[in-house]
Amino acid sequence: MTEGIDRTRELWERSRLREEVLDDIDEEIELELDDSRLGSDKDHGTPDSRRTYFRELLRLQGELVKLQDWIKETGHRLVVICEGRDAAGKGGVIKRITQRLNPRICRVAALPAPNDRERTQWYFQRYVSHLPAAGEIVLFDRSWYNRAGVERVMNFCTDAEYEEFFRSVPEFERMLARSGIQIIKYWFSISDDEQEMRFRARMEDPLKQWKLSPMDLESRRRWESYTLAKEIMLERSNIEEAPWWIVPADDKKRARLNCISHLLSQVPYQEIQKPEVRLPERVFSPDYLRQPVADDMIVPQTY
Template sequence: MNEKENPADTLNQERQRRFEEDLIDAYDEELEMEVDDRKLDGDSVFSAEARESRKMYFRELFRLQGELVKLQDWVVSTGHRLVVIFEGRDAAGKGGAIKRITQRLNPRVCRVAALPAPNNRERTQWYFQRYVAHLPAGGEIVLFDRSWYNRAGVERVMNFCTDEEYEEFFRSVPEFEKMLSRSGIQIIKYWFSITDEEQEVRFESRIIDPLKQWKLSPMDLESRRRWEDYTQAKEIMLQRSHIPEAPWWVVQAVDKKRARLNCIHHLLDQVPYTDVEHPSVTLPARVHHPDYLRQPVPSTMIVPEIY
């Protein structure tokens, strides 16, 4: 290190670089189809190695998404029912992975279930009842962005459930998932794992980014304070609910892009899908009627062409 360099300044510069990198990554979520990697050559945030890694990421992501489309066609053709559960700490990257999975798929086939906190009526129901309504029918895929494992995580840590309810959950959840498996529903469960330091960076990035501040809630901030409690709850959850019919899989998620690719690749390996033949499609000729007159649209209905 240069004698004139202040260690605190170096640390701040590194954190600022991380914030900028995270910001660009967030924009990539919506711009991946339009990204021209040649424009990244002059980017000050990424090194040449990082730019090459990003190019590889996009190429591999599009390839895997093509396989997801094949999986979707197979699910529809065979009537397969698939549930994929995404769990992990706040800011672990679950939502980003889910976005990449659903990005090219038919929302009528693959849908996301992200349930809010239970209302007063739902609190009096059988615990699993509100989740059952979102399970897939034949030819459907449901991705749970958090799931019935809320009871083993946030509810346990935040004291939203009693000790008796907590223990009853662990008595019930293996039987519940075995029942779903016997009925023909395939269950795949992912835990996205990040480090203490990485969560801190991602939370601070959300604080300074106006487009991401909405992602921070008082519950998120409290979860940060209770990191160790969540760690203990997670360890117990993985131990007590890891069953052959619905095993847990841990995704190393400190590197968001690698986590997405690894998760999608693994998901594809868990389903015995094959290519489905499709009949050739021929575009029919448009029918023309000589007496048809197109009516003009009133100018007051036209959206102003600002751009």
């Protein structure tokens, strides 16, 4: 009986690891796909099909481009906070949001651990410089909520600093909202088993092992402590001006589509009419002579 259970679990783990590999492959080909290569509407297939995922992702990314144009045109300022456990898929969602957007308008803030000087500053100070100006979107891949999560669980802050954070963060976010910055906060929620599987997949993949830090491994051991910290954070920082939204993320592809769709629903954007783009006539000068390039400057044609 025990052997049968072990065999079933082994097959399940292999299946999930295969899904992880396919997800990495899909990530690479997403940039190469467009609607014209996906076939007609009758080919939608099942809800779980990769074809449907790609079609919906491309459609939503088209809407994100419209959102970007509207934000640039109106001067809207948008902050999107992405929080969650290690391996919850925050980076994957952020990558799909930014994939086809202008990096001058939409940028990612992924801050490292504070240095010695930053540790002596007002806690929110190092985040303020990354806030958006008019016509910009900033996605925080982890944010000031580090204090409520990793810093609390790993004892990187004192009890007094922790309590001061919860006194300050509602007023800080209300101040940003009053200044015209829209804040959307997402918590990506995964199960215990799913995180373990994703960690094991990273351990076995040489291309993803860099994602596993000693801190990640320690966070795995402290699963329940993170759960308690998350529950307290959601309860004490869920305000009307900047509410928390939970993204079920055990299924990566569904999480990406659901999060992007929800994000679009939170901003009252409209399609901006643009003037028709016309390619100007090429100017030819009879005096121009193209100079030859030295052979040793050319990249070898290995492929």
